[in-house]
Amino acid sequence: MKIKNILKFALLGALPLVFAGCASTNPKAAFNDVDKTVAARTGDSIQWPRNDSSTNEIAKAIEPLLQTNLTAQSAVTIALLNNRSLQAEFEEIGISQADVAQASRLPNIEIAGSWRFPDRPSSAADIEYSAAGNLLDLLTMPARKKVAARNLEQTKLQVADKVLQLAADTQTAFYDLQAKMELVKRLDTILEVNDAQADLAQRQYDAGNISDLELHNQQVPSVQSHLDLMKAKAEVQAGREHLDRLLGLSGEQINWQIADELPSLPDAEPPLENLESLAVSQRLDLAALRSQTNSLAAVLRLKKHTRFIPGAKLGVDTERTPDGQRVTGPTLDLEIPIFDQGQPAIAKLTAEFQQAKDNYMAQEINVRSEVRESRAALLAARETVEFAQKNLLPLRQKILGETFLHYNAMQKSGYDLLAAKESEQMAEQGGIEALRDYWLARVELERAVGGRLAVEPAASAPAKMNSEPMPMQMTMPNNH
Numbered sequence: 001m002k003i004k005n006i007l008k009f010a011l012l013g014a015l016p017l018v019f020a021g022c023a024s025t026n027p028k029a030a031f032n033d034v035d036k037t038v039a040a041r042t043g044d045s046i047q048w049p050r051n052d053s054s055t056n057e058i059a060k061a062i063e064p065l066l067q068t069n070l071t072a073q074s075a076v077t078i079a080l081l082n083n084r085s086l087q088a089e090f091e092e093i094g095i096s097q098a099d100v101a102q103a104s105r106l107p108n109i110e111i112a113g114s115w116r117f118p119d120r121p122s123s124a125a126d127i128e129y130s131a132a133g134n135l136l137d138l139l140t141m142p143a144r145k146k147v148a149a150r151n152l153e154q155t156k157l158q159v160a161d162k163v164l165q166l167a168a169d170t171q172t173a174f175y176d177l178q179a180k181m182e183l184v185k186r187l188d189t190i191l192e193v194n195d196a197q198a199d200l201a202q203r204q205y206d207a208g209n210i211s212d213l214e215l216h217n218q219q220v221p222s223v224q225s226h227l228d229l230m231k232a233k234a235e236v237q238a239g240r241e242h243l244d245r246l247l248g249l250s251g252e253q254i255n256w257q258i259a260d261e262l263p264s265l266p267d268a269e270p271p272l273e274n275l276e277s278l279a280v281s282q283r284l285d286l287a288a289l290r291s292q293t294n295s296l297a298a299v300l301r302l303k304k305h306t307r308f309i310p311g312a313k314l315g316v317d318t319e320r321t322p323d324g325q326r327v328t329g330p331t332l333d334l335e336i337p338i339f340d341q342g343q344p345a346i347a348k349l350t351a352e353f354q355q356a357k358d359n360y361m362a363q364e365i366n367v368r369s370e371v372r373e374s375r376a377a378l379l380a381a382r383e384t385v386e387f388a389q390k391n392l393l394p395l396r397q398k399i400l401g402e403t404f405l406h407y408n409a410m411q412k413s414g415y416d417l418l419a420a421k422e423s424e425q426m427a428e429q430g431g432i433e434a435l436r437d438y439w440l441a442r443v444e445l446e447r448a449v450g451g452r453l454a455v456e457p458a459a460s461a462p463a464k465m466n467s468e469p470m471p472m473q474m475t476m477p478n479n480h
Contacts, residue, residue, distance in 0.1 A: 023104040027097035079170040082248035096155035103148035132315025154291035161284035168447040177239035179436035181260040191225040197418040198222035283450040289360040296353040307342035374445035381438035396424040
């Protein structure tokens with residue numbers, strides 16, 4: 001039997017197995033599953049650019065969003081489409097899909113040949129050919145395919161969780177930047193107030209009405225306000241750069257604009273009961289840990305069931321002897337489990353399985369705690385904003401208005417009026433920080449739960465926090 005006949009025999013026997021259930025290397029279906037999961041939780045779709053054409057399409061898709069004032073939602077949309085680190089994470093799906101395809105294929109048949117030549121010319125050469133395949137791989141292929149498929153499911157959950165984490169990070173950076181920009185506006189006003197206070201003190205000093213010490217004490221707030229404003233502007237620039245990195249923007253794309261006021265409080269919070277159970281059921285990191293535990297359990301079962309099965313290679317061998325005879329028959333190579341019966345491998349898998357179970361239980365406890373903590377933080381932040389808007393800010397505005405009346409009646413000094421204006425601005429600054437903390441707490445709660453919380457829009461805009469305009473250039477009363 002010639003070598004080509006040996007190959008034909010081996011291939012014909014293996015063909016039904018090779019084509020039975022071969023998985024594709026194309027990860028499109030797996031990525032579509034991730035896209036559906038993300039869309040259900042964020043309302044946004046993701047794309048996986050795998051060539052220059054797809055990258056150009058994404059650039060065109062985000063261009064209109066960059067031409068208008070960014071919102072938290074449009075920023076998330078851009079990040080999910082354009083973040084390069086996220087796109088690198090998508091390749092994990094391709095890697096895992098390739099593992100599934102590999103697990104569904106048998107190892108290639110091994111072909112061997114030997115040629116032995118006699119030491120005397122009158123004798124013919126001894127020629128031998130063989131073809132063999134691993135029988136154990138054939139027997140365990142269905143189990144290996146299931147393990148690889150479970151690993152793919154785990155990868156899809158992990159990648160989807162990375163997408164949700166990017167969405168949360170983007171919203172956090174967005175609200176933080178909005179708050180910093182709004183604080184810069186307040187610090188500008190405070191600076192004007194303190195500059196006016198320093199100017200008033202200088203004029204009083206020039207008139208001989210205050211001492212050097214009093215002048216310097218009145219100048220310090222102005223100098224400090226300049227420093228605070230410089231720091232705040234630097235923080236705004238750093239916040240823009242942080243958001244640029246999350247959105248994957250560079251070049252002319254970084255010239256985007258953003259509304260410099262935080263959104264107002266929603267009229268009411270969505271139902272916050274049973275959030276722990278909801279988080280446990282839909283958190284993707286928990287689901288990935290469950291999948292990992294199940295996969296390790298399957299691998300451990302497979303190893304236990306095959307530990308005493310010898311490694312076996314089944315094949316066919318043909319030889320032409322020197323006397324011209326052709327000898328053909330099957331071959332069987334066995335690996336006898338005498339010295340290694342799989343105990344170390346089973347011990348390792350058992351430890352990894354127990355570790356995965358413990359990690360899952362620990363993460364479930366953490367998730368429940370995160371939900372409780374985030375829910376409490378959200379309610380506390382809302383209470384703080386509402387209290388400040390209903391009590392502190394109106395009170396500061398009333399004090400400023402009454403101080404202005406007393407100033408006009410020469411019952412309060414210019415310093416008193418400026419101090420009242422500064423206190424009002426500081427109260428507004430505290431209100432901005434409280435509103436920022438509310439939106440950050442809401443993002444954190446959504447991250448802890450593993451999905452969006454519906455936002456109820458406010459019925460009307462909140463009361464303006466600015467008081468009646470007060471002239472910064474004041475004349476110095478004669479009796480002060």
